[in-house]
Amino acid sequence: MVSSRSTKYTQAIVAVLMELKHATNAELLERLHGQFPELSATTVHRATARMADSGTIAEAPADTQGSMRYDANVKPHDHFTCTSCGGIRDIDIVDDVLPMLTNALGDCRVTGRLLIHGSCEKCHVKLSKSQV
Ligand SMILES: [Zn+2]
Ligand SMILES: [Zn+2]
Numbered sequence: 001m002v003s004s005r006s007t008k009y010t011q012a013i014v015a016v017l018m019e020l021k022h023a024t025n026a027e028l029l030e031r032l033h034g035q036f037p038e039l040s041a042t043t044v045h046r047a048t049a050r051m052a053d054s055g056t057i058a059e060a061p062a063d064t065q066g067s068m069r070y071d072a073n074v075k076p077h078d079h080f081t082c083t084s085c086g087g088i089r090d091i092d093i094v095d096d097v098l099p100m101l102t103n104a105l106g107d108c109r110v111t112g113r114l115l116i117h118g119s120c121e122k123c124h125v126k127l128s129k130s131q132v
Helices: 004-020 025-032 041-054 094-105 121-131
Strands: 022-024 058-060 069-071 078-082 088-091 115-118
Touching: 004 022, 004 025, 004 041, 022 025, 025 041, 041 069
Parallel strands: 078 115
Antiparallel strands: 022 069, 058 069, 078 088
C-alpha cells in the first residue's frame, strides 16, 4: 500500500538528493526537517532503500564516517572524494584508464567503477595556505 504521505516524502527526498547530488540519510533528513518536522530517520531510511532497489536513485561510495551515501545520478560513473572534508563529485574516467589498469593487473579484471581519493580545491587551497 502506497499512501500519498509516503509519496510526498519520496518526492521531497528525490528533490533534495537531485540538489545535493550525493547525500547520506542523515543529510537528507536534516535538509527535510524544516519542511517536514514529523519526518523520521526510519522513514527516510526506508524510502531511500526502496528507491535504490528500484533504481530511482543509486548508491554512492560511503562518506568519511562510513555512512551509506546515495547518488542522484543513476548512470554508472566514477567518483572523486576529498579525504579532508568528505566531499564527493562525479567524474568519468574508467574508459580512459581501463586499458592501463587491465595492463597493470594482468589476469584480473576491473568490473566496478573507480573511486579516486584526494583533496578538493577548497581543502587544497586551505592546506597550502596553512603550510606557508
Ligand atoms: Zn575537501
Ligand atoms: Zn555520483
